Amino acid sequence: MMRRQQQDQQSRVFYELSALVLNILRSPPSQIPFPDHSTAEAVSTTSSSSTSRRSSPAAQISPAGFASLLLGISLALMLCGSVTFFIGFILMPWVLGLVMVFYVAGIVSALSMLGRSLLCYATAPPTPRKDIPAWKLL
Helix, strand or coil, X not given: CHHHHHHHHHHHHHHHHHHHHHHHHHCCCCCCCCCCCCXXXXXXXXXXXXXXXXXXXXXXXXXXXXXXXXXXXXXXXXXXXXXXXXXXXXXXXXXXXHHHHHHHHHHXXXXXXXXHHHHHHHHCCCCCCCCCCHHHHC
C-alpha cells in the first residue's frame, strides 16, 4: 500500500515538472526595458508590447532558448545529484561503522548466550530420573 502511494507521489511530481516545463515553453519571454533608453521610448515600447501581446498569439520559443532551458534543467539535476552523492559519500563511513558495531554486538550477545547455556548446564545439579508408570506409555 505504501509503495503505491510513493509511486503516485512520484508520478504527481513528474507531472507537475513536465507541466511547468511545457508552460515555460509556451509562454514568450517577458521584455525588460533597459535603462539606457529614454523614458518616453520605454513607456511607448511597454504600452505597445502590452497591447500587441494581448492581440497576438503566444510566440514560439527559439531553438537557442529551448537549448538553454534544457541545459538549465540538466544542470540543476546534475547539481542535485552531485549534492546527494556527496552527502552519501560523507555518511557512508558512519553507516558502515554503525553496521559493524551492530554486528559485533550481535556476535557478543550470541556468544554470551551460548556461554551462559553451557555454564548453566555444567553447574546444574543432576536431577534424579523419575520412573514413568507403565500405564502412561500406552
